[in-house]
Amino acid sequence: MATVRSYPWTRHFLGSPxxxxxxxxxxxxxxxGVGQAFWFRPTTSVLSEVPVDDQELPVFFHAVTTDHQDVTVQANVTYRFADPVTASQRLDFAVDPHDGTTSTDGRDQVTTIVGQLAxxxxxxxxxxxxxxxxMTAGVPRVRALLTEALPADPRLVATGIAVVGVQVLAVRPEKDVERALQTPAREHIQAEADRATHERRALAVERERAIAENELASRIELATxxxxxxxxxxANARREAEEQAAAAMVEARARAERSTLETDARAEQVRAVGEAEAAAEKARMAVYAEAGQGTLVALALRDAARSLPDVQHLTVTPDLLTGVLGSLVQGALGGDAPAPKAA
Known part of the structure; x- marks a missing residue:
């Protein structure tokens, strides 16, 4: 936006880039030109400032299709003033010489012209x-037509306006019609959502069944x-009992055999001892049979003396000596002499 400074009888203009x-x-x-700075007198000067940057113009309008349906077209047109001098002569871009305010009538005229052409x-x-x-092919076809027609429009060219680009954002019917057209798609989407929900539930049930079957199979496998x-x-316990019984039987047999062997050994020993004692007794009897009576008495006394208590004092009487001496003499004489009588 330009700047105008006031001085006595004159003004100074400072343009924008x-x-x-x-x-x-x-x-x-x-x-x-662009970015001008100069002095002027407001009583003899006329100023116009035309923007040379790109201008964005949103356009909304209605159209009717061949089946008598009203549609709304939303577009955006980008333009610039290719010939600012011509534009300043055809459109109102006057600048107030007192405060530098630029008129907006030129922009409004451009909006009307471009909107009506589009x-x-x-x-x-x-x-x-x-x-x-x-609804399906309206946007690209309208964009292609406007992109081709607007830059070549004679009125815009004569005004010094160059259309840089055209964008068609939407072609939409009325709300009720659009809602009615959206209903089949919504129903289809809802049906797909329901089908996906049922499939998800069925899949969840199938997975739960598979999990239950796996758990049951695991329990059966564990039970097996x-x-x-x-x-x-x-089987191990039976085998162990059988082994223990076999070992006990073997041990019992070994113990029985060992006891039999010990019994036989003891019997053999007793028999041997008995035979030895019998032989010794027999030999002893044979010796006793050959020995005289005095010898036998002496032996008997000797054996009896072993079982008698200790004798501290022994008194020998003549009668005892007489009997003993008589026996000894009789033995020496062959047993013919009579034994002496005790007094």
Whole structure:
């Protein structure tokens, strides 16, 4: 936006980098260009400032399809003033010489011109299309037409306006019609959602069934293994009992055989001892048979003396000596002499 400073009887104009100023003094061009700075008198000068940067113009308009349905077209047109001098002569971009305010009538005129041209061309295209075709192919066809028609429009060229780009954002029917058209798609989407929900539930049930089957199979496998373990433990216990019984039987047999051997050994020993004692007794008897009576008495006394208590004092009487001496004499004489009588 340009800046105008007031001084006595004169003014100073300072332009902007995006505005092309045209200074007319008494109907003749005194200054023109971008970023101008000059002095002027407001009583003899006319100023116009045309923007040279790109301008964005949103456009909304209605059109009717071949099946008599109203549609709304939303578009955006980008333009610039290619010939600012011509634009300043055809449109109102006057600058107030007192405060530098630029008129907006020029922009409003451009908005009206571009909007009417875009609506005219788009209406011709949509008039040959049904509502369904407009909903599906309306945007690219309208964009292609406006991109080709607007830059070549004679009125815009004569005004010094160059269309840089055209964007068609939407071609939409009325709300009720759009809602009705959306109903089948919504029903289809809802049906797909329900089907996905049912499939998800069925899949969840199938997975739960598979999990239950796996758990049951695991329990059956555990029970089978437990049964095998119990059977194996029983077999091991039986085998251990059999082995222990066999070992006990072997031990009992060994003990019996050892006892038999010991008994036989003891019997053999007793028999041998008995035979030895019998032989010794027999030999002893034979010796006793050959020995005399005195010898036998002496032996008897000797044996009796072993069982008698200790004798501290022994008294020998003549009678005892007489009897003993008589016996000894009789033995020496062959047993013919009579034994002496005791007194």
């Amino acid at each position: 995006t505005g092309h100023v045209v200074h007319l003094r008494r109907g003749r061009v005194a200054h023109q 609506q005219s061309h788009a209406a011709d295209v949509l008039a040959d299309m049904t509502l369904a075709e407009a 293994r437990r049964e095998r373990l119990v059977a194996q433990d029983g």
